[in-house]
Amino acid sequence: MTPETLAAFLQSVERSLPWWLLLPGAFVGHGYLFIVALNVFYALPLPRKLLKYTRKADLLIVFAGPVLFAILLDVFDTQRLSWNGSVPTFLSAYVVLCWIVGVAIAPVCEIFYLLRRPAPQLVSETALTVDVAKELGYAPRGSGRDARLCALPLNQCFQVEFTEKTLLLPRIPPAWDGLTILHLTDLHLCGTPDRVFYHYVMDRCMKAGVPDLVMLTGDIVDSDWHHRWVVPILGKLRWNIGAFAILGNHDGWRDVSLIRRRVRRAGLVMLGNNWQSIDVRGERMIVVGNEAPWFTPMPDLGKCTDGVFRLLLSHTPDQIAWARANKIDLMLAGHVHGGQIRLPLLGSVFVPSRYSRKYDCGTFFADPTIMHVGRGLGGQHPLRFFCKPEVTRIILRKGNQPFAA
Ligand SMILES: [Fe+2]
Numbered sequence: 001m002t003p004e005t006l007a008a009f010l011q012s013v014e015r016s017l018p019w020w021l022l023l024p025g026a027f028v029g030h031g032y033l034f035i036v037a038l039n040v041f042y043a044l045p046l047p048r049k050l051l052k053y054t055r056k057a058d059l060l061i062v063f064a065g066p067v068l069f070a071i072l073l074d075v076f077d078t079q080r081l082s083w084n085g086s087v088p089t090f091l092s093a094y095v096v097l098c099w100i101v102g103v104a105i106a107p108v109c110e111i112f113y114l115l116r117r118p119a120p121q122l123v124s125e126t127a128l129t130v131d132v133a134k135e136l137g138y139a140p141r142g143s144g145r146d147a148r149l150c151a152l153p154l155n156q157c158f159q160v161e162f163t164e165k166t167l168l169l170p171r172i173p174p175a176w177d178g179l180t181i182l183h184l185t186d187l188h189l190c191g192t193p194d195r196v197f198y199h200y201v202m203d204r205c206m207k208a209g210v211p212d213l214v215m216l217t218g219d220i221v222d223s224d225w226h227h228r229w230v231v232p233i234l235g236k237l238r239w240n241i242g243a244f245a246i247l248g249n250h251d252g253w254r255d256v257s258l259i260r261r262r263v264r265r266a267g268l269v270m271l272g273n274n275w276q277s278i279d280v281r282g283e284r285m286i287v288v289g290n291e292a293p294w295f296t297p298m299p300d301l302g303k304c305t306d307g308v309f310r311l312l313l314s315h316t317p318d319q320i321a322w323a324r325a326n327k328i329d330l331m332l333a334g335h336v337h338g339g340q341i342r343l344p345l346l347g348s349v350f351v352p353s354r355y356s357r358k359y360d361c362g363t364f365f366a367d368p369t370i371m372h373v374g375r376g377l378g379g380q381h382p383l384r385f386f387c388k389p390e391v392t393r394i395i396l397r398k399g400n401q402p403f404a405a
Helices: 003-016 020-042 048-073 090-113 130-137 147-151 193-207 226-234 256-265 318-325
Strands: 122-131 159-169 178-186 213-217 242-246 275-280 283-290 309-314 330-333 362-366 369-373 389-400
Touching: 003 090, 020 048, 020 090, 130 193, 159 193, 193 226, 193 389, 213 309, 213 330, 226 256, 226 330, 242 283, 242 309, 283 318, 309 318, 318 330, 318 362, 318 369
Parallel strands: 159 389, 178 213, 213 242, 283 309, 309 330, 330 369
Antiparallel strands: 122 159, 178 389, 275 283, 362 369
């Protein structure tokens, strides 16, 4: 397309649409593009400081966009978008692109997002919300750097949802019918919430019955000091068969070997990027850890026996493609925290994933893998709006459904 053709197209758009209709759509599209870009960028294994400054710059551009559009295009004076030569063509073209994204692409993506279907193997789901602050008799804000954020109105950072999900799987051994897996993720031990909060949550998990397996999918520690909490907190857990853990990106920014040692001392097997074959009620199960992309090399399943149930712990749901290629039956992930701040009707916004919001939380099926993405217990910032912290108990049931699993 030549510059003249583009200019003619832009002018025809302007003639057919009043500026006050075009601009709001363009604002939405502009914000949408930069938020998706930020989500994808945050999925990359980049230095923490680079991510932090990129986030600030991105948010500045998102919020400055409408003002810049209005000033550069001089819309309030001219009542037009003025792309008649005084405004660079690329800016005019960008406004139209944003408008197309804002009025067409973003709404279509939102509809697809809202219509996502949970995994068909998920046959029942119950959730019990416990207001830990109420149970303890005080708000366990602790001494973390952002503890004051806990007091914001509507912040749900202490309202933990204890979820129980039943998966009906036709191909598991009959002995596994009723097998329970406790999935914990993203504790982010950093002082807020305080240690008593985590003690309470672990005790409550045990109160529901000792699970057969405990799976912890990373972001355990989020300060240089709070690795000291790992043993007393995780030490409260009990299990019948085994407990396994991997690390996440926030652990990777700390003393990794120290965190791994502490987790082992609490009794959990630190999988890293490796796999183990374990005995579960007399049948083999392969338990795989995948800490990519922050830790490499990726696990090699070349020597795993085919046909044996494979359970994957991955910090990020972005490893779903790897899981499918490696015939993983069940994948547990965290990392994205459900977005932490979810807008009523619209859902999550900031989700650090190459898939953006697609796998923000919930249970999904991408043949042959069932993936459960937990919202996690904590976060670097104690902000939870319409997105409660979560721990999940998964129950496997043997059943003859028409789908493969
Ligand atoms: Fe996290």
